[in-house]
Amino acid sequence: MSEQDLTSKSNGKKLLILGLDGGTFNLVRPWAEQGHLPTLKRLLDEGVSCDLNSTFPPVTSPAWPSFMTGMNPGKHGVFDFIRPKGTDYDMVNATSIQQPTVWARFARAGTKVGMVNIPVTYPPQKLDNSFIISGLLSPRSGTISHPADLIKKYEGKIGPYRIAPAVQYSRGHEDAYIKDIYDLVRTRGKWATTLVENEAWDVFMVVFGETDIGSHALWRFADESHPQYDPDAPDHIKNGLRNLYALVDEQMGKLIEAAGEDTIVLVMSDHGFGPLHYTVNLNLLLMQTGLMQLKRKPLTQLKAWLFKNGISPQTIYQFAEKLGVHNIAARVSKKQRNAVFRRFLSYDDVDWERTVAFSMGHVGQIYINTRGRWPHGSVEPGYEEYEVREKVISALNGMRHPETGEPIIDRIILGSEEYSGPYADRGPDIQLIMDGYRCISFPLFATTPKLFTEQIRGDSGNHRREGIFIASGPGIKKGEIRETAHILDVAPTMMYLMGQPVPTEMDGQVLTDILEQPWEVTYSETADADIDPETGLSTEEAEEVKDRLRGLGYLED
Ligand SMILES: [Zn+2]
Structure with missing residues (x-):
């Protein structure tokens, strides 16, 4: 197939993927209906949506690596944040993913890729035609971008980049926590929008990890049926999680506008969310x-x-x-x-x-x-x-x-x-x-x-298997709710939407029925993409990552 065919099949369209870590329709649908999430409301009304089943276990890592490869953890090798080894464990990193990612496949095909804050992408893979700022599981001291000077290029104009919260949640200190995490959303949004506007890309993805982190901490304030619901909490704390979603929604709106009208927008989560008792x-x-x-x-x-x-x-x-x-x-x-x-x-x-x-x-x-x-x-x-x-x-x-x-x-x-x-x-x-x-x-x-x-630490919310998926834009059906999809389906669907053959080794199915007029799926046999050799983090880097995970309660003894 000539390059021109590929372009015409994707109609020269661009793909913007907005990741809401831990996003759940149990919050998104009612809040969108009530008018708190205008961007998501528009996407739901003008697009196709469905629950998106996560991996087992429904955990950030392995879920994002499974999304990125379109393969089950048995094929790519990442089952958790940690990999047990007898009495101890190693931290996983991007090189633990033993299969090519959809990004590497796109890059090899000449499709320009931009990535911001996707978990388990540190150390950043140095792919052609791509730029990246890595996400959760990045150490403080590491080089988190490719090209290496990407952050330096913009921080003079838009301020420093931040990966993780600066304030660890603890009960009774909600104000400082909320202020910090809202600032983190704004920083993430500003950086993503700036990159969308100024860098070359065909496929761009940003993950807002704050929806996950905030749900762990603030769930009980939003959930009247939670055993630890606090009826006396002030409104800004009761609505803390909703306002967090609204801030993300606002940033999503800016990103969609910056991406332009001919862009197909996919919204996805790695897993859902619900109460923890x-x-x-x-x-x-x-x-x-x-x-x-x-x-x-x-x-x-x-x-x-x-x-x-x-x-x-x-x-x-x-x-x-x-x-x-x-x-x-x-x-x-x-x-x-x-x-x-x-x-x-x-x-x-x-x-x-x-x-x-x-x-x-x-x-x-x-x-x-x-x-x-x-x-x-x-x-x-x-x-x-x-x-x-x-x-x-x-x-x-x-x-x-x-x-x-x-x-x-x-x-x-x-x-x-x-x-x-x-x-x-x-x-x-x-x-x-x-x-x-x-x-x-x-x-x-x-x-x-x-x-x-x-309770463990201050968490009152925890993951569910049922996450979210929305597709909207040129050629996508309008206002439909389809049957549940699987997180493994997203990468093959992305390749299909970009007019590229789908590798047969991917476990997921192409969601052709999101299109008004689906075209035929073509498949390829070979793994025509690069993977980096597996390398462990240095002791110092691993300790930094562990510290961050402890701060989020994922490694609490
Ligand atoms: Zn997650």
């Missing part, structure tokens, strides 16, 4: 049921005894808080605090030879300690592994909702059924949907001695 300590359940064993060393046994009797760094901190001396504790550096935590119960205290399963990851991921797969694997692959899986499932099914006494697990998702591809065994063997995701697990080895805890 409980956090469960799955490693504690595994200990209680004998599936996880602690070392017989006296120190570990002493710590285990303290732990069982409700004494942990967390309870000591809460005690200090009651006494009003926690300011002293807060003055202790994070490094020192982590050192104290590490001296308490941790994965280091686990007797791996006698442990058959462990949990790592914040939605409810469990791994079987299979030999050959983990440094201290204790379970033979095959039948023994299957037996352990059944034991874990039976232990999980015994868990009851702390209030209603009903079984808390709605659904158990098996890695063997969910993932396919060369990296499928990096994924969790078992993951859970508990009380419709109103209950999640502690990400790491929690130091709370209770199975269920009402």
